[in-house]
Amino acid sequence: MSTTTQAPETTRTGLLLRVLPVGMYAGRSRALVERSFLVNRRTWLQVVSGFFEPLFFLFGLGFGFGKLIGDVVGPGGETISYVAYVAPALLAASAMNGAVYDATFNLFFKLKYAKLYDAVLATPLGPLDIAIGEITWALIRGALYGTGFLTVMLGMGLLTSPWAVFALPAAILIAFAFGALGMACTTFMRSWHDFDLVQLALVPMFLFSTTFYPITVYPGAVQFAVKCFPLYHAIEVMRALCTGYVDASIVGHLAYFVVMALVGVVVASRRLGKLLLA
Amino acid sequence: MRPAIVPDVVAETAVRDGGLVRARGLTKQFGDFEAVRGIDLDVEPGEAFGFLGPNGAGKSSTMRMVSCVSPRTGGDLTVLGMDPRTQGPDIRARLGVVPQQDNLDNELTVRQNLHIYGRYFGLSKAHVRAKAVELLDFAQLTDRADAEVEPLSGGMKRRLTIARSLINDPELLLLDEPTTGLDPQARHLLWDRLFRLRQQGVTLIITTHYMDEAEQLCDRLVVMDGGKIVAEGSPGELIARYCSREVLELRFVTDKPDAAAAEGLADRIEVLPDRLLLYTSDGEASLAAAHQRGLAPASSLVRRGTLEDVFLRLTGRTLVD
Ligand SMILES: Nc1ncnc2c1ncn2[C@@H]1O[C@H](COP(=O)(O)OP(=O)(O)OP(=O)(O)O)[C@@H](O)[C@H]1O
Ligand SMILES: [Mg+2]
Numbered sequence: 001m002s003t004t005t006q007a008p009e010t011t012r013t014g015l016l017l018r019v020l021p022v023g024m025y026a027g028r029s030r031a032l033v034e035r036s037f038l039v040n041r042r043t044w045l046q047v048v049s050g051f052f053e054p055l056f057f058l059f060g061l062g063f064g065f066g067k068l069i070g071d072v073v074g075p076g077g078e079t080i081s082y083v084a085y086v087a088p089a090l091l092a093a094s095a096m097n098g099a100v101y102d103a104t105f106n107l108f109f110k111l112k113y114a115k116l117y118d119a120v121l122a123t124p125l126g127p128l129d130i131a132i133g134e135i136t137w138a139l140i141r142g143a144l145y146g147t148g149f150l151t152v153m154l155g156m157g158l159l160t161s162p163w164a165v166f167a168l169p170a171a172i173l174i175a176f177a178f179g180a181l182g183m184a185c186t187t188f189m190r191s192w193h194d195f196d197l198v199q200l201a202l203v204p205m206f207l208f209s210t211t212f213y214p215i216t217v218y219p220g221a222v223q224f225a226v227k228c229f230p231l232y233h234a235i236e237v238m239r240a241l242c243t244g245y246v247d248a249s250i251v252g253h254l255a256y257f258v259v260m261a262l263v264g265v266v267v268a269s270r271r272l273g274k275l276l277l278a
Numbered sequence: 279m280r281p282a283i284v285p286d287v288v289a290e291t292a293v294r295d296g297g298l299v300r301a302r303g304l305t306k307q308f309g310d311f312e313a314v315r316g317i318d319l320d321v322e323p324g325e326a327f328g329f330l331g332p333n334g335a336g337k338s339s340t341m342r343m344v345s346c347v348s349p350r351t352g353g354d355l356t357v358l359g360m361d362p363r364t365q366g367p368d369i370r371a372r373l374g375v376v377p378q379q380d381n382l383d384n385e386l387t388v389r390q391n392l393h394i395y396g397r398y399f400g401l402s403k404a405h406v407r408a409k410a411v412e413l414l415d416f417a418q419l420t421d422r423a424d425a426e427v428e429p430l431s432g433g434m435k436r437r438l439t440i441a442r443s444l445i446n447d448p449e450l451l452l453l454d455e456p457t458t459g460l461d462p463q464a465r466h467l468l469w470d471r472l473f474r475l476r477q478q479g480v481t482l483i484i485t486t487h488y489m490d491e492a493e494q495l496c497d498r499l500v501v502m503d504g505g506k507i508v509a510e511g512s513p514g515e516l517i518a519r520y521c522s523r524e525v526l527e528l529r530f531v532t533d534k535p536d537a538a539a540a541e542g543l544a545d546r547i548e549v550l551p552d553r554l555l556l557y558t559s560d561g562e563a564s565l566a567a568a569h570q571r572g573l574a575p576a577s578s579l580v581r582r583g584t585l586e587d588v589f590l591r592l593t594g595r596t597l598v599d
Contacts, residue, residue, distance in 0.1 A: 023346075026367035031397040038394060039385045115381045121347050122375040123398035123446075124367040277349055278308070 024126040024273055032120065032133025033140070051145050054094035055152060061212070062086050073214070075236075076245030084158045088238035089211040091149050091171060095142055096231055097202065099175040102138035103182030104198050108189060117276050127272040131265055135179045142175040143168065153242070161244020170241060170254070174234045177257040180264025181230075187271035205231045230260060298323045298450055298481050299344055303353035306339045313339040315505035316353060321483060326476055328496030329485040330585070332593050335502040337485040338378050341454045344483065345375045358450065371399060374448030376456050378485075380439045382427045389414065389423040392442055399446040409445055416471060417441035418464075432459045440468065450481045457491060469494055489585040503593045513585055520591050521583035522546070524561035528554040528568065528575035536573065543567050550595075557583065 040047055062083035074080040110116040117130055125133075146168050153159050159167075182198075189195070209231035215223050226232050233253040240246045299321040306314035314336040321327045329337040342348035343355060346362040346369050355362055357369045383391050389410055396406030414420045417437040422430065430438070436459050443451060453472075457465045472482060472495060486492050492499055493513045501509040501516075509516060517523075522545055528535065530552060537549045543564050544556035554575075558564040561580030568575070 023362070023364050023366035026371075028398065028400055031394070031400070034397055035383070035386075035394045038390055042385075114384060115379075116383060116385075118347075118377070119381040119383065119395070120398060122345060122370065122373075122377070123395065124371045124400070125398055126367055277347060 024269060025128040026124040026126055027129070028125055029129040029131075029133035029136060031125065032130060033136050036134075036137035047141065050098060050141065051148050053097075054090050054145065054149050057090050057094075058083070058087055058149075058152070061090070065212075074243050074245065075239050076243065078243075078245070080243065083156070084160070084243070085239075086212060087153050087156075087158050088167070088242040089209075089235045091146065091153075091167065091242075092174060092231065092234035092238040093206050093211060094145060094149065095171045095175040096178045096205075096234060098142045098145060099135075099138050099179035100182040100198065100202060102141070103135065103179040104186045104189075104195060107134060107183055107186045108192075108195070111186070111275070117272070121276055126269075127276060128265075128269040130272060131180070131183060131269040135176060135183065135265070138179045139172050139175055143172055146171040146175075159242055161242070163241045163244045163246050167238060167241045170237050173254065173257050173261070174230075174237070177230065177260035177264060180261045180268055182264075184264045184267035184271060187268060187275055205229050210235055230256065233257070297321055297356075298358060299327075299483070300356045301344075301353065302355075304340070304343065304350055304355055305352040306336070306343060306348065307351040312351075313505055314343070317500075317502070317505075317507050319500070319507075321481060323481055324476070324479055325497045326472070326482040326484065326495050328492045328499035329483070329502060330487075330489075330492055330499055330589055331485075331502035335593075336505040337502055338454055340502070341452055341483065341485060342377075345373060345452050346370050347375070371446070372449045374443035374446065374451040376440050376443045376451075376453045378454040378458075380435045382435055382438060382442070384426075384428050386427065387424050388419055388427055388430070388438060391427060391438060392445055395442050396445040401446065406445065413441040413444060416444075418467075433461055433464055436460055437464060437468075444475075448480065450483070451475065453482065453484045455485055455487065457486065457488065465491075489589060493585050501589060501592050508592050509588070516588045517583045517585065519588075521587040522557035523559045523583055525581050525583050525587060526556040526558055526561040526564045526568070527579040527581070528556065528565075528573065529577045529579075530554070531576040535575075539571055539573050540568060543571070555587075557587075 065086070066082035069082045071079050072082050072085050074085060120130060121127070150159070150164070150167055154164075185198070209226060209229055211231075215226060215232070218226060233256045237250055237253045240250055297320040299319055301317060301319040303316045303318065304314060305312060305316050317336075317340065319340075329340065331337050339348065343350050343362070344357055346357065346366040349363065358372055360369050362369055383394065386394060392410040392413055393403075393406050396409060397403070401409070411420075414423050417434075417440065419430075419434060419438060419441070422434070427435065427438070436456070440453070440456055443453075451472075457468055460468065469491070472484075476482060482495070484492070484495060486495075496513060498510070498512050499516070500507045509520065511519065526544065528540070535549060535552070535554045537547060537554060540547055540554055540556065544558040546557040548555040548557070556564050556568075565578055565580060568578075
């Protein structure tokens with residue numbers, strides 16, 4: 001593996017390309033997205049089912065628990081219904097889950113069994129094209145689901161602020177970051193057993209990252225730990241945008257995902273290069 | 279041998295340093311193991327260049343480096359005048375690659391495989407649609423165009439992989455054992471097609487274990503063994519240098535053939551468990567001489583010296599590794 005980091009002599013420059021070995025990018029990741037469309041046209045049922053999952057959570061948890069709990073204190077200290085409290089968190093969690101599944105299970109299959117990328121890399125496309133192409137597909141799917149979920153929220157009167165128009169772009173950024181990091185992790189996995197670790201990371205994160213109750217229920221040390229994990233920040237962003245209580249802290253939360261996305265893409269494409277270009 | 283055809287298309291391609299592919303001291307290491315141990319190559323525009331060599335000789339490793347899908351460990355390499363290390367995408371845009379192992383997209387149909395592969399090269403949808411029809415016909419898969427790839431027979435998959443490699447009208451086509459698994463009809467069809475591509479100015483690099491194929495297709499070849507090039511030349515030159523015009527085979531049924539009795543009858547004599555091989559310029563004359571000496575083989579055969587003889591002489595008869 002070449003580890004030279006000089007910039008390529010083409011017009012395709014940029015931060016990413018300076019930290020990645022040259023020759024890894026042809027600027028043609030769109031073709032891989034096109035492939036995903038072609039493949040998923042035939043497995044549309046699987047695509048549709050992904051749309052309903054967060055809605056089931058919303059109805060089950062929101063209404064079921066909502067009845068039991070009644071109203072709660074929102075991010076701005078206001079009183080909101082429990083459904084309104086949980087819905088943004090579920091949106092964030094579904095952005096995470098969708099992206100992570102695509103970037104781990106689906107990617108691992110294509111990497112190890114389908115040998116898809118061996119063929120792709122014999123064309124102008126490089127590892128960075130693959131990384132971007134696959135993440136883009138995950139984002140397109142995520143955006144579709146996010147739109148559906150937000151539409152349902154709108155219909156239920158859960159979007160109470162104009163800030164909510166930013167909820168979708170924010171969900172896409174969050175999915176991008178999770179997808180990129182998930183992809184980077186997948187490149188280190190040796191067998192399907194390693195995916196238990198993915199579950200081990202996702203499930204507690206989903207349960208404990210203030211999805212269902214505020215962070216104030218935890219003692220100080222636990223609060224700090226929860227704040228280290230990405231889903232906490234995703235939920236903070238979504239809750240602020242959906243309820244309209246947006247302050248400067250949102251910049252910090254979003255920055256978390258920008259960094260996470262960059263690290264993910266760089267590690268993923270470097271590792272993909274190492275794995276595939278033996 | 280056929281005359282080398284170097285048409286304008288290729289002459290126009292600005293290729294520095296002469297060769298279309300140029301390697302100096304090229305090496306490839308996997309961990310501690312050195313699969314390619316410093317080889318020099320010059321492939322000229324428009325020629326058909328072959329790699330021969332026993333299993334594990336390093337042919338595929340070399341092909342993969344030239345295809346810009348495997349970074350070299352050491353030495354110099356330029357393909358189409360560019361360095362694979364920095365200009366991989368630009369080089370690959372002009373290559374056609376048939377890997378040793380088919381790697382078709384099993385989630386797509388036959389036609390979609392061609393279609394999407396063309397899209398990876400940035401070709402327009404209209405262009406790949408038309409090209410796919412032509413290539414399906416070439417691969418004789420038109421009636422399976424909309425079928426899944428997975429259930430195709432091995433030979434059909436191979437044909438599709440070869441067709442796929444032509445989607446971008448490559449200038450340089452790299453074929454790693456293209457005809458392994460093909461039936462004789464498909465093999466001859468491919469040879470015809472490759473011959474026509476060469477006439478159009480496409481440069482071919484082929485690895486094969488079929489000596490007749492190498493003799494048919496290649497203007498020039500190298501024999502690799504243990505990661506090194508052990509011989510280089512046209513098929514005719516190699517036969518002249520390492521074999522002889524004719525080979526006299528003397529078969530013995532009983533015990534070990536009497537090599538001592540045949541001493542001096544030919545330029546070189548090889549002793550096999552049941553046979554003597556006499557490398558000679560005139561087989562009939564040697565046979566007559568053998569009879570005169572009182573050698574009584576159960577049967578005899580005079581044949582032309584072939585690449586296979588060259589190959590076996592250079593790389594040994596025993597199976598390595
Ligand atoms: N990815 C790899 N990792 C480790 N070793 C490898 C790898 N690829 C090839 N090798 C080793 O390099 C050597 C040369 O392999 P290569 O595939 O180039 O041989 P070949 O000449 O194409 O043989 P064949 O005729 O069997 O296809 C072999 O010993 C092989 O085990
Ligand atoms: Mg090989």
